[in-house]
Amino acid sequence: MNSIIMSLENVTFTYAPEDESVRPAVADLSFTIEEGEWIALVGHNGSGKSTIAKLMNGLLFPNSGKVTAMGKPMSEETLWDIRSQMGMVFQNPDNQFVGATVQDDVAFALENNGVPHEEMVVRVKESLRQVKMEDYMDQEPHHLSGGQKQRVAIAGALALRPRLLILDEATSMLDPQGRMEVIETIRELRKATGLTVISITHDLEEAALADRLIVMNQGHKQLEGSPEQVFRSGSELIKLGLDLPFAMRMTHLLRKEGVDIKGEHMTEDELVDELWTSYSKM
Amino acid sequence: MIEKMIFGRYIPGDSIVHRMDPRAKILFVFIFIAVVFVANNALTYGILLGFTLFVVFLSKIRLYFLVTGLKPVFILLIFTFLLHIFFTREGDVLLSIGFIEIYEEGLRQGIFLSVRFLVLVFITSILTLTTSPISITDGIETLLGPFKRVKLPVHELALMMSISLRFIPTLMDETGKIMKAQMARGSDISSGPVKERIKAVVPLLIPLFVSAFKRAEDLATAMEVRGYRGGEGRTRYRQLDWGFKDTFSMALLVGLTAVLWYYRT
Numbered sequence: 206m207n208s209i210i211m212s213l214e215n216v217t218f219t220y221a222p223e224d225e226s227v228r229p230a231v232a233d234l235s236f237t238i239e240e241g242e243w244i245a246l247v248g249h250n251g252s253g254k255s256t257i258a259k260l261m262n263g264l265l266f267p268n269s270g271k272v273t274a275m276g277k278p279m280s281e282e283t284l285w286d287i288r289s290q291m292g293m294v295f296q297n298p299d300n301q302f303v304g305a306t307v308q309d310d311v312a313f314a315l316e317n318n319g320v321p322h323e324e325m326v327v328r329v330k331e332s333l334r335q336v337k338m339e340d341y342m343d344q345e346p347h348h349l350s351g352g353q354k355q356r357v358a359i360a361g362a363l364a365l366r367p368r369l370l371i372l373d374e375a376t377s378m379l380d381p382q383g384r385m386e387v388i389e390t391i392r393e394l395r396k397a398t399g400l401t402v403i404s405i406t407h408d409l410e411e412a413a414l415a416d417r418l419i420v421m422n423q424g425h426k427q428l429e430g431s432p433e434q435v436f437r438s439g440s441e442l443i444k445l446g447l448d449l450p451f452a453m454r455m456t457h458l459l460r461k462e463g464v465d466i467k468g469e470h471m472t473e474d475e476l477v478d479e480l481w482t483s484y485s486k487m
Numbered sequence: 488m489i490e491k492m493i494f495g496r497y498i499p500g501d502s503i504v505h506r507m508d509p510r511a512k513i514l515f516v517f518i519f520i521a522v523v524f525v526a527n528n529a530l531t532y533g534i535l536l537g538f539t540l541f542v543v544f545l546s547k548i549r550l551y552f553l554v555t556g557l558k559p560v561f562i563l564l565i566f567t568f569l570l571h572i573f574f575t576r577e578g579d580v581l582l583s584i585g586f587i588e589i590y591e592e593g594l595r596q597g598i599f600l601s602v603r604f605l606v607l608v609f610i611t612s613i614l615t616l617t618t619s620p621i622s623i624t625d626g627i628e629t630l631l632g633p634f635k636r637v638k639l640p641v642h643e644l645a646l647m648m649s650i651s652l653r654f655i656p657t658l659m660d661e662t663g664k665i666m667k668a669q670m671a672r673g674s675d676i677s678s679g680p681v682k683e684r685i686k687a688v689v690p691l692l693i694p695l696f697v698s699a700f701k702r703a704e705d706l707a708t709a710m711e712v713r714g715y716r717g718g719e720g721r722t723r724y725r726q727l728d729w730g731f732k733d734t735f736s737m738a739l740l741v742g743l744t745a746v747l748w749y750y751r752t
């Protein structure tokens with residue numbers, strides 16, 4: 206389980222190499238991701254998160270440094286092979302729906318990779334089942350909700366049975382229910398298949414679910430660690446333009462008011478649990 | 488009004504016509520268009536009309552629906568009919584009221600032309616009504632397949648078509664949204680002199696174009712990420728299936744041509 210699926214070594218990338226005054230979108234960035242991990246990449250707008258995603262699947266190549274994916278160095282030759290083992294879902298549900306219907310869209314990556322027809326039929330069904338959209342096979346995209354479209358996009362990425370799934374703000378245009386649907390889908394997928402997930406997000410409740418957080422600031426990696434570790438540096442996060450998850454903010458405010466709370470809580474439920482148990486002890 | 492128009496609309500169903508191979512349907516329509524010109528007398532036009540109604544019957548699309556949906560076409564039809572009646576001056580005079588004289592040949596020509604027009608519109612509408620746009624695209628792609636040899640980018644054209652079709656509703660929605668946004672800012676597209684109205688369309692088009700380009704860029708990225716590298720080495724999810732009914736429809740068309748040829752004068 207512990208093989209390294211993705212690693213960046215001293216990667217620097219700038220959109221305007223000729224212009225010295227523009228700061229690089231990603232500067233001297235290094236990190237590694239192990240197979241089976243769930244990584245959340247957070248940071249303010251323009252901190253370079255989407256650029257990192259594009260570097261990870263070869264849509265962009267670094268100006269300096271090295272990207273290694275699936276054990277192979279990223280290059281023109283290995284690019285398509287690497288991409289076929291990697292799924293990616295973007296922010297806007299409408300702008301990534303290629304097919305005329307749900308099943309056509311899920312089959313798109315399979316068609317591109319020359320998967321035979323019989324195999325495609327099986328895989329399309331399988332991936333739609335994984336995201337619970339099998340009843341919508343023949344639907345056209347404009348009859349689906351945003352959350353449903355994103356689940357179809359995930360199915361489209363899963364159809365190739367990738368080892369790594371990258372979600373670039375895949376939930377940010379959805380309403381709370383759509384967001385829950387997508388997050389729940391990812392959780393179940395991970396449980397069932399041990400898929401590696403990198404989710405780029407502004408939603409810290411979502412980030413709190415990850416195994417590890419990488420916090421970006423102006424193209425640099427500012428912090429890295431488990432959600433508990435990262436959120437402990439509360440005020441620093443706020444300086445970076447990020448917020449704490451609701452439960453943590455609540456804990457801080459309650460402490461300020463003199464309520465004695467022992468633990469750091471990621472989720473509302475945990476906080477509520479401590480509150481009512483300590484209250485009933487009094 | 489727009490909802491009632493049936494040009495280019497697809498009505499899902501499971502009639503025998505719906506289940507035909509799109510290639511057969513497209514070929515059928517093209518050959519039929521040529522065959523229509525074989526008819527030249529009352530009997531052959533009658534046969535043509537009968538045949539067309541038979542196809543409509545097979546498609547299980549209600550004639551009433553077809554007729555109301557094609558209302559604008561009928562207005563055009565009546566107009567050309569009247570034009571023929573009043574301006575053809577051959578044969579015997581059938582009727583003369585004041586200075587208007589209707590000639591026999593005029594009436595004949597008017598009726599024939601109307602029937603010809605009608606059957607063409609009906610048959611092409613049946614094609615689009617019973618075949619989903621994506622199937623039509625698939626059909627065209629395979630039919631044009633041989634032209635790949637002469638470097639016609641068939642796959643790319645078909646993909647372009649299917650993506651355009653897929654984005655029509657999205658862009659319609661978007662237009663609606665922008666329209667409302669501009670109306671909220673006091674722009675008025677639905678009244679005033681024509682020149683003002685045209686001017687008011689510009690602030691509608693520009694945001695629409697900007698967003699369409701953004702969408703195109705996103706879509707291109709999404710396609711590349713999913714391994715799209717052009718038509719080379721691609722397999723197809725949608726399989727076309729040429730069956731007995733498709734061959735039979737072609738045979739029927741040959742039969743029709745033979746009959747028309749026999750009875751034409």
Ligand SMILES: Nc1ncnc2c1ncn2[C@@H]1O[C@H](COP(=O)(O)OP(=O)(O)OP(=O)(O)O)[C@@H](O)[C@H]1O
Pocket residue numbers: 220221230248249250251252253254255256257
């Ligand atoms: N295509 C581009 N051309 C030039 N500069 C770009 C381009 N895309 C992004 N940038 C710049 O690179 C920097 C990083 O952008 P990036 O999109 O990676 O940020 P992000 O963290 O994904 O932001 P957001 O949270 O808004 O999605 C920004 O300063 C941005 O202005």
Ligand SMILES: [Mg+2]
Pocket residue numbers: 254255256374
């Ligand atoms: Mg981004």
